[in-house]
Amino acid sequence: MECPLEMGGRxxxxxxxxxxxxxxxxARCRDWLRNLETTRQALDLWQPEPVRPGFDRALWQRxxxxxxxxxxxxxxxxxxxxxxxxxxxxxxxxxxGPEPRPLAEFAEIEQIExxxxxxxxxxxxxxxxxx
Amino acid sequence: MRTWFSxxxxxxxxxxxxxxxxxxxxxxxxxxxxxxxLPPALERLYNMSPEERxxxxxxxxxxxxxVVERQFQEYxxxxxxxxxxxxxRYEFFQAMPPERRERAREVYRHFSALPPERRQVIREELAxxxxxxPVERREYLRSESFAGKFDEQERRMLFELAxxxxxxxxx
Numbered sequence: 001m002e003c004p005l006e007m008g009g010r011x012x013x014x015x016x017x018x019x020x021x022x023x024x025x026x027a028r029c030r031d032w033l034r035n036l037e038t039t040r041q042a043l044d045l046w047q048p049e050p051v052r053p054g055f056d057r058a059l060w061q062r063x064x065x066x067x068x069x070x071x072x073x074x075x076x077x078x079x080x081x082x083x084x085x086x087x088x089x090x091x092x093x094x095x096x097g098p099e100p101r102p103l104a105e106f107a108e109i110e111q112i113e114x115x116x117x118x119x120x121x122x123x124x125x126x127x128x129x130x131x
Numbered sequence: 132m133r134t135w136f137s138x139x140x141x142x143x144x145x146x147x148x149x150x151x152x153x154x155x156x157x158x159x160x161x162x163x164x165x166x167x168x169l170p171p172a173l174e175r176l177y178n179m180s181p182e183e184r185x186x187x188x189x190x191x192x193x194x195x196x197x198v199v200e201r202q203f204q205e206y207x208x209x210x211x212x213x214x215x216x217x218x219x220r221y222e223f224f225q226a227m228p229p230e231r232r233e234r235a236r237e238v239y240r241h242f243s244a245l246p247p248e249r250r251q252v253i254r255e256e257l258a259x260x261x262x263x264x265p266v267e268r269r270e271y272l273r274s275e276s277f278a279g280k281f282d283e284q285e286r287r288m289l290f291e292l293a294x295x296x297x298x299x300x301x302x
Contacts, residue, residue, distance in 0.1 A: 108175065109187045113195065115172040116202040118224060118232075119217055121239045126254040127261075127296055128217045 005029055168214040170221050176203060227295075235295045238288055245285075252280070253289060260293035268293055 001022040004013045013019060014029055023029045075082070122128050169177055176184065188196050209217065224232060242250060260268055271277055272290055281289065 105187055106190045108172075109190050109199075112172045112176050112187070113191065113199050115170050115221070116199055116206065118236075119170070119173075119206060119221055120202055121236065122217065122220050122224060124250070124254075125239065125242070125292065125296070126258055128213070128220045129258070 003029060005032060168211060168218050170218055170225075173203065173206065177207075231295060234291065238291050238295070241284065241288055242292075249285070253285060256280070256289055257292050257296070260289060261296055261298045263293075265297070268297075 001019070003022065003026050004011055005026075005028050011029075011032055014023060014033055019029075023033055176187070179187065188199065191199060206214070206217070224235070227235075242253065245253070260271070263271060272286070272293075278286065
């Protein structure tokens with residue numbers, strides 16, 4: 001058997017049945033297998049941290065929040081056009097002024113009419129001459 | 132970046148004419164120095180754009196509308212001094228209690244129904260009466276010379292107008 005490490009091949013071949021004969025003769029492959037065994041033992045000793053209560057719920061909330069934040073992304077190419085439309089609508093609203101208020105306007109023209117009538121009375125009675 | 136800049140230019144080009152839209156132009160003369168001599172309600176009418184003024188006047192029946200237009204145009208033809216005098220007299224009238232103002236309007240309706248020559252006589256007599264002290268005025272109104280010039284309705288009219296519009300006196 002040729003040395004899989006020297007040939008630049010796959011070292012996992014060393015884990016296949018029959019490879020131990022080559023490993024007994026090849027120091028390099030023995031080292032590789034020893035290192036692998038050390039890593040396995042270290043992994044066996046590792047204890048993962050217990051999952052916090054509510055971890056799943058918090059995770060899903062974060063995922064949903066992130067999804068909600070990205071709702072506008074499909075519209076992003078249209079943003080300049082939408083901004084321009086918003087400015088135009090605003091300009092038209094501002095230039096057209098407030099909606100007419102029929103009752104208020106009628107009251108106003110009646111007040112103007114009364115003022116003119118009173119002024120006419122004062123003039124007709126000769127009361128606007130300097131005292 | 133270039134797209135945004137182009138859009139900004141386009142928006143400014145579209146919005147600029149709206150912002151520069153003229154207001155207040157119409158049948159009336161351009162704004163004068165003495166425009167402040169108008170009573171507030173007339174100043175509002177004066178400051179309206181032609182469209183606003185038309186919309187406001189359209190709310191009146193045609194006959195009343197014509198009267199308003201005629202009276203306003205007559206008022207605007209007055210000299211600045213006359214307009215100032217009218218405004219001062221109007222403010223004095225406005226300061227009266229509402230029932231007194233209403234009484235003045237009612238008496239004026241009777242006055243308006245008189246023939247022009249009688250109105251002129253009453254106008255002159257009212258000018259005299261307003262300058263008398265209250266005691267002198269009552270004495271004069273009871274005099275035979277006064278009774279000989281006016282009928283019952285005219286005497287009552289003059290009495291009321293002189294009371295309502297008596298010249299204010301310093302205490």
